[in-house]
Amino acid sequence: MSSGAEVLYVLIAIAGLCVATWFVTPKGDNQTVWRSSIILTLVMCYLMWALTYLSQLHPLIQPTRSDLRPEFAEGYSEYYGME
DSSP: OOSTHHHHHHHHHHHHHHHHHHHHSOOSTTHHHHHHHHHHHHHHHHHHHHHHHHHHHSOSSOOOOOSSOHHHHHHHHHHTTOO
């Protein structure tokens, strides 16, 4: 897929899971604790995934090769417009 739309699709899925969690949690004294724990876990996992995915999709720094010999590295960087 490799576009930002995938982030929105996963967000919709996570929102659905959060709504399902709200209704499926067992009744009792700790119902609020269960709900909060599960929903916060889902949201935080989504945020970490989305940040990692988007940072790889649109990197801020262009990768450079460090395995080239110095005499070839100059031509490489000039050819690809790195410097």
